[in-house]
Amino acid sequence: MSDAAMTKLKHLVQNRRPYHMLEAPFYTDPDIFKADMDLIFRRHWIFVGLEPDVPEPGDVMNVKIGDASILIVRDDDNNIHAMHNICRHRGAALVVDEKTSVGRLVCPYHSWTYGLDGALLHAQYMPEDFDASCSGLRKVHLRSVEGLLFICLAENPPEDFEEFAKTAGPYVAPHDIANCKVVHESDLIEPGNWKLAVENNRECYHCSANHPELTQSIYEFGFGFDATEHDPSRQALRRHYEDMVEKDLAAWEAAGLPSVENNQRLEAVSGFRVGRMTMDKAGESQTLDTKIASKKLLGNFTEARLGDLSIHTQPNSWHHLMSDHIVSFAVFPLSANQTLVKTKWLVHKDAVEGVDYDMENLTRVWSETNVQDSRLVGLSQLGAQSPGYVQGPYSKQTEGQVEQFAAWYIARLKAHLCA
Numbered sequence: 001m002s003d004a005a006m007t008k009l010k011h012l013v014q015n016r017r018p019y020h021m022l023e024a025p026f027y028t029d030p031d032i033f034k035a036d037m038d039l040i041f042r043r044h045w046i047f048v049g050l051e052p053d054v055p056e057p058g059d060v061m062n063v064k065i066g067d068a069s070i071l072i073v074r075d076d077d078n079n080i081h082a083m084h085n086i087c088r089h090r091g092a093a094l095v096v097d098e099k100t101s102v103g104r105l106v107c108p109y110h111s112w113t114y115g116l117d118g119a120l121l122h123a124q125y126m127p128e129d130f131d132a133s134c135s136g137l138r139k140v141h142l143r144s145v146e147g148l149l150f151i152c153l154a155e156n157p158p159e160d161f162e163e164f165a166k167t168a169g170p171y172v173a174p175h176d177i178a179n180c181k182v183v184h185e186s187d188l189i190e191p192g193n194w195k196l197a198v199e200n201n202r203e204c205y206h207c208s209a210n211h212p213e214l215t216q217s218i219y220e221f222g223f224g225f226d227a228t229e230h231d232p233s234r235q236a237l238r239r240h241y242e243d244m245v246e247k248d249l250a251a252w253e254a255a256g257l258p259s260v261e262n263n264q265r266l267e268a269v270s271g272f273r274v275g276r277m278t279m280d281k282a283g284e285s286q287t288l289d290t291k292i293a294s295k296k297l298l299g300n301f302t303e304a305r306l307g308d309l310s311i312h313t314q315p316n317s318w319h320h321l322m323s324d325h326i327v328s329f330a331v332f333p334l335s336a337n338q339t340l341v342k343t344k345w346l347v348h349k350d351a352v353e354g355v356d357y358d359m360e361n362l363t364r365v366w367s368e369t370n371v372q373d374s375r376l377v378g379l380s381q382l383g384a385q386s387p388g389y390v391q392g393p394y395s396k397q398t399e400g401q402v403e404q405f406a407a408w409y410i411a412r413l414k415a416h417l418c419a
């Protein structure tokens with residue numbers, strides 16, 4: 001980044017107005033996009049996928065974070081490794097596909113051959129004194145939190161990730177991600193900055209006007225929405241909701257499922273929130289009829305109505321884990337005004353399509369919701385790009401988590417810019 005761009009960014013960071021949108025360049029400026037990739041995406045724990053993305057030994061997933069291409073590989077001992085997709089000979093990319101399955105990783109250029117743990121096994125025509133043990137693929141830090149995979153590209157990753165693993169792990173574990181399978185994936189390129197995609201995810205202020213399918217099952221209240229002060233007609237509904245929440249949380253906790261919301265660490269370096277939310281009507285799953293989409297329940301569950309275990313992680317993921325299926329979302333910035341949102345749907349590994357679940361029913365709600373959200377993100381981007389843009393206020397009653405995300409982002413930039 002040029003000195004002028006750096007000075008401009010520092011100035012913008014210092015002048016952040018709490019409970020207001022960020023200034024326009026944060027959503028539009030290619031220099032700030034580069035700073036986001038350097039200071040946010042290369043220095044924090046980034047959610048990249050789930051253990052069932054690489055279910056068998058030899059399975060490879062190729063994840064792109066900005067210019068970095070990282071291979072997530074399961075070895076023959078079922079350990080999962082993350083490594084740079086760069087041959088140690090002349091730097092060729094080893095894998096171009098997004099998912100593949102290999103016995104060994106063989107470079108297409110001069111056939112240097114690596115084991116599934118990245119060790120260099122063969123390199124022909126190299127001198128006698130060539131030390132293969134120093135030419136393995138470069139490792140990247142990887143952590144699995146009960147099946148949710150996070151990588152960190154920094155040499156010294158933020159240590160407080162441990163708090164996330166310790167706190168969220170017990171909520172996630174009963175859903176037994178290791179024994180799920182990914183049955184559907186979607187890649188949606190949203191026409192907006194990655195922060196607009198995340199901001200949009202962090203509130204349900206827009207839900208009732210935009211998500212007719214999702215609001216069959218979810219309660220906007222569950223996601224920080226509180227309009228009862230201004231709309232007394234909603235007070236009865238809110239009281240009903242709160243009674244249900246109290247009963248559900250007591251029952252789920254008594255059944256050994258950690259459920260009570262923990263949103264204490266949204267502004268931590270490895271920020272997150274986690275909580276099991278009561279859902280509407282049958283309350284079982286995020287489907288149109290709010291009943292389970294897959295008859296084979298996850299883990300040892302025998303009860304279908306276990307709400308929605310909702311997890312948000314800074315900077316780039318959110319997840320909904322239900323009794324019968326999981327929907328997992330990851331955000332990958334592509335440019336200042338384009339963002340890839342990757343969504344994955346998982347069911348029990350033994351569930352059979354057409355017998356235990358219907359793909360259309362399983363994927364309908366979030367396929368529609370994603371398109372609706374993408375449109376909203378695009379509309380915000382249009383505003384941010386316009387010369388008429390001024391920073392609008394976040395509502396304290398409905399956009400608390402949007403503020404926490406913006407505050408987290410600015411604090412993380414500040415920590416690195418002023419280090």
Ligand code: 3BY
Nearest residue numbers: 201202203204223310318
């Ligand atoms: O995906 C989420 O986490 C929720 C659901 C609706 C809006 N958002 C806060």
Ligand code: FES
Nearest residue numbers: 087089090107110
């Ligand atoms: Fe990979 Fe030469 S660049 S073997």
Ligand code: FE
Nearest residue numbers: 200207211373
């Ligand atoms: Fe939405």
